[in-house]
Amino acid sequence: MAVSDYVRSRLIANGVQADHIRVCENFLPDAQIAAMPRRAPFNRKGIRNVIVVSRVDPIKRIDLLLDALDRHPPLAALNFQVYGTGWDLEALRERAMRTHRQVNFAGFSDRIPEAIQQSDALLHTCPVEPFGLAILEAMAARVPVLVPDQGGAAGLVEPGISGFHFTAGDPDALAAALLKLAGLPAMNLNQIVLAAAARLSAHYSGTAGMAAYRKLFTELPYG
Numbered sequence: 001m002a003v004s005d006y007v008r009s010r011l012i013a014n015g016v017q018a019d020h021i022r023v024c025e026n027f028l029p030d031a032q033i034a035a036m037p038r039r040a041p042f043n044r045k046g047i048r049n050v051i052v053v054s055r056v057d058p059i060k061r062i063d064l065l066l067d068a069l070d071r072h073p074p075l076a077a078l079n080f081q082v083y084g085t086g087w088d089l090e091a092l093r094e095r096a097m098r099t100h101r102q103v104n105f106a107g108f109s110d111r112i113p114e115a116i117q118q119s120d121a122l123l124h125t126c127p128v129e130p131f132g133l134a135i136l137e138a139m140a141a142r143v144p145v146l147v148p149d150q151g152g153a154a155g156l157v158e159p160g161i162s163g164f165h166f167t168a169g170d171p172d173a174l175a176a177a178l179l180k181l182a183g184l185p186a187m188n189l190n191q192i193v194l195a196a197a198a199r200l201s202a203h204y205s206g207t208a209g210m211a212a213y214r215k216l217f218t219e220l221p222y223g
Contacts, residue, residue: 003131004152024216026131027209028140033200036140037117039193042186047120047144049079050178053112053134054126056086056105061125063092067171068178069100075175076102078182081119083109116141121181127168129153135163136204139196144189146177156204162196 002008002023012018054060062082069075080103082092093105109115112134116122122138124147132153138145139162147153148168157163164181167173181189202208 005155006150006152007130022216022220024212025204025209026133026136027204027206028133028136028200030206033140033205035113036137037113038140039117039119039142041142042120042189045185046182047078047178047184047189048182049081049118049120050123051116051119051121051138051143052080052082052084052123052125053116053137054082054084054124056082056084056089056092058088059126059128060086060088061127061169062088064125064169064171064174065123066092066095066100066103068175069103071171072175072179075178076100078102078178080104080123081106081115083107083112083115113137113141116143119143121146123178124148124153125174126153127151132156136200139163139193139200139204142193142197144181144192145196146181157196158199162192162199164192 002011002021003026005023008021008023011021052062054062056062082105085108089105096103096105116138122143122145124132124135127148127150129151135145135147135153135156145157145163147157147163147165149165150168154165159165164177166177
């Protein structure tokens with residue numbers, strides 16, 4: 001069982017027979033989607049406050065954000081809240097304190113839904129993420145998402161329709177995407193989040209997820 005096409009591809013690359021793999025994607029329960037605090041519609045151009053919800057480990061590539069800020073001074077107009085703990089937390093926190101004080105490494109929080117609601121965008125930087133539930137939470141909260149064009153996160157959004165991609169591992173591409181989002185008209189941002197909410201309902205809701213599992217069980221061979 002694989003939670004995304006990306007995970008399926010990695011299983012195949014590691015020797016699992018393709019016809020022995022079934023993809024059944026993760027989802028958010030309908031009750032969680034309904035209870036998720038929602039951001040008010042955009043009423044001004046662009047994003048200003050960006051949230052990152054992730055373990056702060058090397059594989060997650062949070063350092064890519066600081067690299068982008070190093071190379072592109074106009075990004076200083078944006079604020080970033082990073083929620084999560086991990087091996088890189090103290091080193092990246094110290095780096096941000098020295099050079100980019102608009103990036104706050106907040107550590108653990110039990111109020112992530114409220115933090116997402118208060119943001120203008122969710123940024124995901126890991127290029128090898130199997131899936132990405134925080135991305136679905138942002139969709140439920142009517143917050144646009146920016147994700148790498150590789151890994152399981154990439155398949156969760158249709159770039160330019162229900163979210164945004166940047167070239168994985170490339171700080172210049174990340175900077176360009178953030179600057180584009182900072183200049184998008186409110187109408188475009190609102191169209192994106194509504195399309196994302198529709199995609200969430202159609203593909204990643206509890207209703208859709210359980211239907212996918214029921215279909216899978218009817219197709220599995222027994223005996």
